[in-house]
Amino acid sequence: MSDVGRLAGVSHQTVSRVINGNQHVRPETRRRVLAAMNELGYRPNLAARALATGRSNMLGVVSFDTTLYGPASMLFGIERAAHEAGYFIIVASMTALDRPSLASAVERLRVQGVDGILVIAPLDVAAEALRYAPDDIPLVAMTGGPHEEVPVVEVDQISGAVQATGHLLDLGHANVWHIAGPPGFIEATRRRQGWRQTLESAGIEPPAPLTGDWSSRSGYELGSSLATDTGVTAVFVANDQMALGVLRAMHEHRRRIPADVSVIGFDDIPEAAYLLPPLTTIRQDFLELGNRALRLMLQTIEAGDGQLRGSSVEPELIVRASTGAAPRRPS
Amino acid sequence: MSDVGRLAGVSHQTVSRVINGNQHVRPETRRRVLAAMNELGYRPNLAARALATGRSNMLGVVSFDTTLYGPASMLFGIERAAHEAGYFIIVASMTALDRPSLASAVERLRVQGVDGILVIAPLDVAAEALRYAPDDIPLVAMTGGPHEEVPVVEVDQISGAVQATGHLLDLGHANVWHIAGPPGFIEATRRRQGWRQTLESAGIEPPAPLTGDWSSRSGYELGSSLATDTGVTAVFVANDQMALGVLRAMHEHRRRIPADVSVIGFDDIPEAAYLLPPLTTIRQDFLELGNRALRLMLQTIEAGDGQLRGSSVEPELIVRASTGAAPRRPS
DNA sequence: GCGCATAGCGTGAGCGCTAACATACCCGCT
DNA sequence: AGCGGGTATGTTAGCGCTCACGCTATGCGC
Numbered sequence: 001m002s003d004v005g006r007l008a009g010v011s012h013q014t015v016s017r018v019i020n021g022n023q024h025v026r027p028e029t030r031r032r033v034l035a036a037m038n039e040l041g042y043r044p045n046l047a048a049r050a051l052a053t054g055r056s057n058m059l060g061v062v063s064f065d066t067t068l069y070g071p072a073s074m075l076f077g078i079e080r081a082a083h084e085a086g087y088f089i090i091v092a093s094m095t096a097l098d099r100p101s102l103a104s105a106v107e108r109l110r111v112q113g114v115d116g117i118l119v120i121a122p123l124d125v126a127a128e129a130l131r132y133a134p135d136d137i138p139l140v141a142m143t144g145g146p147h148e149e150v151p152v153v154e155v156d157q158i159s160g161a162v163q164a165t166g167h168l169l170d171l172g173h174a175n176v177w178h179i180a181g182p183p184g185f186i187e188a189t190r191r192r193q194g195w196r197q198t199l200e201s202a203g204i205e206p207p208a209p210l211t212g213d214w215s216s217r218s219g220y221e222l223g224s225s226l227a228t229d230t231g232v233t234a235v236f237v238a239n240d241q242m243a244l245g246v247l248r249a250m251h252e253h254r255r256r257i258p259a260d261v262s263v264i265g266f267d268d269i270p271e272a273a274y275l276l277p278p279l280t281t282i283r284q285d286f287l288e289l290g291n292r293a294l295r296l297m298l299q300t301i302e303a304g305d306g307q308l309r310g311s312s313v314e315p316e317l318i319v320r321a322s323t324g325a326a327p328r329r330p331s
Numbered sequence: 332m333s334d335v336g337r338l339a340g341v342s343h344q345t346v347s348r349v350i351n352g353n354q355h356v357r358p359e360t361r362r363r364v365l366a367a368m369n370e371l372g373y374r375p376n377l378a379a380r381a382l383a384t385g386r387s388n389m390l391g392v393v394s395f396d397t398t399l400y401g402p403a404s405m406l407f408g409i410e411r412a413a414h415e416a417g418y419f420i421i422v423a424s425m426t427a428l429d430r431p432s433l434a435s436a437v438e439r440l441r442v443q444g445v446d447g448i449l450v451i452a453p454l455d456v457a458a459e460a461l462r463y464a465p466d467d468i469p470l471v472a473m474t475g476g477p478h479e480e481v482p483v484v485e486v487d488q489i490s491g492a493v494q495a496t497g498h499l500l501d502l503g504h505a506n507v508w509h510i511a512g513p514p515g516f517i518e519a520t521r522r523r524q525g526w527r528q529t530l531e532s533a534g535i536e537p538p539a540p541l542t543g544d545w546s547s548r549s550g551y552e553l554g555s556s557l558a559t560d561t562g563v564t565a566v567f568v569a570n571d572q573m574a575l576g577v578l579r580a581m582h583e584h585r586r587r588i589p590a591d592v593s594v595i596g597f598d599d600i601p602e603a604a605y606l607l608p609p610l611t612t613i614r615q616d617f618l619e620l621g622n623r624a625l626r627l628m629l630q631t632i633e634a635g636d637g638q639l640r641g642s643s644v645e646p647e648l649i650v651r652a653s654t655g656a657a658p659r660r661p662s
Numbered sequence: 663g664c665g666c667a668t669a670g671c672g673t674g675a676g677c678g679c680t681a682a683c684a685t686a687c688c689c690g691c692t
Numbered sequence: 693a694g695c696g697g698g699t700a701t702g703t704t705a706g707c708g709c710t711c712a713c714g715c716t717a718t719g720c721g722c
Contacts, residue, residue, distance in 0.1 A: 001708065011672045016710065024670055047381035047444045048708035051677050056378060058421070058443075065407070072403040076396070079424050088443055090389070090421045093410050112389075112419055113378050216605035245605045274547035274576045276607045332678060342702050347680065355700055379678035382707045 001042070008036035019044060050113055058088045059297060060109030063120040064097060068214070069241075069269050070286055071120050074142055077290020078118060085298055090114060094121060097184065099129045110137060116297045118142065119150075122186045138300040140293050140310075143186055151300070152310035153293040157187050160282040160315035161194025164236045164264045167280070167317055169202055171262060172326035173234035178209040179222050179246065181238040185214075191238050191266065212242045219245025227253035233261050233326050240265040240272050240281055247275060247322065258324030268318055277321035284315050332373070339367035350375060381444055389419045390628060391440030394451040395428060399545070400572075400600050401617055402451050405473055408621020409449060416629055421445060425452065428515065430460045441468060447628045449473065450481075453517045469631040471624050471641070474517055482631070483641035484624040488518050491613040491646035492525025495567045495595045498611070498648055500533055502593060503657035504565035509540040510553050510577065512569040516545075522569050522597065543573045550576025558584035564592050564657050571596040571603050571612055578606060578653065589655030599649055608652035615646050 002012040010029060017025050018033040025033075036042075050056040059082055063071050079089045090112060092105040102121060109117050116138040119126060127144035135149075143154040168176045178195045181188025192209055199206040210226070212218035219242030226232050227250050237243035243265030247257060255261050257277055265272065268283035292311055333343040341360060348356050349364040356364075367373075381387040390413055394402050410420045421443060423436040433452060440448050447469040450457060458475035466480075474485040499507045509526045512519025523540055530537040541557070543549035550573030557563050558581050568574035574596030578588060586592050588608055596603065599614035623642055 012709085013673080013711095014671060017671085020710085024668090026670065029670080043442055045382070045444065045708050046442055047378045047387060048677090049710075050378035051376070051382050051679085052708080052710040054677075066397075066410070067400070067404050067407050069398075073398050076398050076424070079397070079422055083424065083426070088421050088423070088439075090419050091410055092419070093407070093414065095414070108419075111374055111377055113376065216602050220605050241602060244602055248605045248607055248609075251607055271547050271572060271575055271602065274551050274579045276579055276582055278579075343678090344680080344703080345701060348701090351680085357700065360700080376678050379707090380680075382709085383678080383680040385707075 001044075004033065004036045004040055004042050007040060008032040055115055056113040057086065058090050058112065058114045059294075060090050060092060060106075060112065060114035060117040061120060062092045062094060062102065062105040062109065062117060064094050064123075066091070066093065070267060070284070073286030074120050074290040074293070077287035078294050079290075080287075081291045081294035085294070087115075087298075097123055097125070099125045102126050102129045106133070110134070116140070116301050118293050118297060119144070124184050124186055124189070127186060138297060140297045140300070142289060142293050151296055153289055153296055153313075154310065155284045155289060155313045155315050157190030157315075158194040158197075160266060160284070161191040161236070162198045163315065163317045164266065164282050165195045165198035167319070168234040168236060168262055168264060168323065169198070169204075171234070171323060173262065174326065175199070175204055175207060176234045176236050177207050177226060177232050179219060179226075179235060179237045179242055180209045180211050181242075182211060182213045188238055191236075195236055212238070214239055214241060216241045216245040218242060220249050222246070223249030224253065227255050227261075234323075235261065235263050237263060237265050240267045240269045240279060243279055243281070243322075244271075244275055247277075247279070251276075257322050260327055262323035262326075264323050272318075273320060275322075280320045280323040281318050282315045283318050285313055289313055332375075335364065335367045335371055335373050338371060339363040386446055387444040388417065389421050389443065389445045390625075391421050391423060391437075391443065391445035391448040392451060393423045393425060393433065393436040393440065393448065395425050395454075397422070397424065401598060401615070404617030405451050405621040405624075408618035409625050410621075411618075412622045412625035416625070418446075418625075418629075428454055428456070430456045433457050433460045437464070441465070447471070447632050449624050449628060450475070455515050455517055455520070458517060469628060471628045471631070473620060473624050482627055484620055484627055484644075485641065486615045486620060486644045486646050488521035488646075489525040489528075491597060491615070492522040492567070493529045494646065494648045495597065495613050496526045496529035498650070498654065499565040499567060499593055499595060500529070500535075502565070502654060504593065505657065506530070506535055506538060507565045507567050508538050508557060508563050510550060510557075510566060510568045510573055511540045511542050512573075513542060513544045519569055522567075526567055543569070545570055545572060547572045547576040549573060551580050553577070554580030555584065558586050558592075565654075566592065566594050568594060568596050571598045571600045571610060574610055574612070574653075575602075575606055578608075578610070582607075588653050591658055593654040593657075595654050603649075604651060606653075611651045611654040612649050613646045614649050616644055620644055 001015050005012040005015045015033055018030050066072050082089050092108050094101040094105050119141045122143040130150045133139050139150045141150050141152045144152050165176050180192045196206050210222045212222050223246030237246055246263050265279050265281035268281045272279040272281050332346050336343040336346045346364055349361050397403050413420050423439050425432040425436050450472045453474040461481045464470050470481045472481050472483045475483050496507050511523045527537050541553045543553050554577030568577055577594050581588055596610050596612035599612045603610040603612050
């Protein structure tokens, strides 16, 4: 930096001013400094700046499996928004789905000196762990239920499940079966809740839900057991991957979709519209979620506004060909 | 740090030695320092260390769309491996698919002080841009064709395409159509090459390939046009998403799979086994790819071994139900 | 003419750490 | 006893930057 200053005939401090867009620099001087920087191929050292200012312009994201469509999309949304705002994203993935793992990921990020941490870990334990989170660093959770300690940005899962179940009921189905996500996942729980409460308020006794693990494979296996029961005419599956497995299972058991049984998924993965048949599902706008989370984070950091509440994004019912009117009762 | 030293009754330097695992510290002293660190809740400042050592223990990853299965998996593989090795990953995504965008992503990472950069950008322009890459920072490309400047870790695309096309030929198909990936993508080009050369060396004149954009939607559209031609009995689709669209298109045109037409994809996405019918495809081990890239990077950094060659991972043919014997010629 | 503000720049200290050297001490050897 | 050579520790000087000042020149009002 002082080399640049020397070449431009100014002090290193003036160079710093130019870099940071300080107003009190003559245009002519600025020009000279810029030229010198260019000539010398000068690149500021952000580590030094971080040391001097105590701020790193880095944001941490802790997540579990970024191979999944949802997390991957959120991460992507965050990264894009961060980039625009001049921040860098550093990822720390959890090695296991438990609390120590979350704590260690957060700790690693703090050591790195991030200015804030976004948590993509839709787990009960994660939400729980966040209660005891350090309060000297801004935290934003993507999903995790509203609680006092940490602002949360999320898609309204209950609403989505209510829409899905209601859609099936509107179609004339007498009951709606449910293939839920694995225990421990907040979203799985919420969707199950939404499904249950919709049935109950319609005066219907909900059948016992089945529990999958989000994978197509588990959807296929669980779907196979549902397919053998001809009483089943409508299934609300907690995500699209599992729904896809259900589609195959039904097909193999000669249960036509949607003539014999209606299937609805959740997420609206890009492939959903091209499955056989095209899958009716609940769309979650993950990118928007990432965006909002980042904006919330930035407000917290820059405005220092500690008391920001999270926000909730409405999911949207996308009707395609996998749901239809209930078959007439073989009375 | 000196606070810790004071509490433990040593100098800050000894604390530093303890942190860095220096051998020349008495066990008793080490114990006291550790206790002091614990009591004070001391957290080292990595920015300061980076400033002092000139190394940041951060690796940059530049990628395009991490929403896609392939890139997401590679990123995940890299992150996991990096974590184990004690490195952090910082992502910079390209805003567009061109050279300036790549250059700016690389530049941003360098400013951040990363120790090395991994490039997940399977584009011609990216590969091209890498030729003029800065040589004062280790670079590893994930796919991009072997060239002298930058070590490359990749899946052998040609081999995959040859396996796919050969599989179809072995099944007795007289010809194999191809739905290729978009122009500019190295992998699209390679797969097209492998397909073409397999046909040619079998003495078959390759039909004009169609060009999609990797999406299910484009697969569906292109598949529809192929479906109307009853001469088409075998299609090699450049990725699974598009193949899935083709499956739907064929179904809608009452072309049975695999009785009337065989379809093979590429990637082996987790859903592939649960499509209708289960998709025959070429598996790419993205996680392994990420792993290898990271190990290569670490060797380059730590051994300072500038002359490391990249490596190539063999893809694997996964035969499922979407391919079968050619229908008898309606002669 | 003076005081006073402000623009435009420079100086010095210090962020928290490590590298290199300096020092104190203990051991075994001649 | 004296000396070399290791081991355990302290001291000092930066790494490249920003922050809090301080200084000078200029403009303006009275």
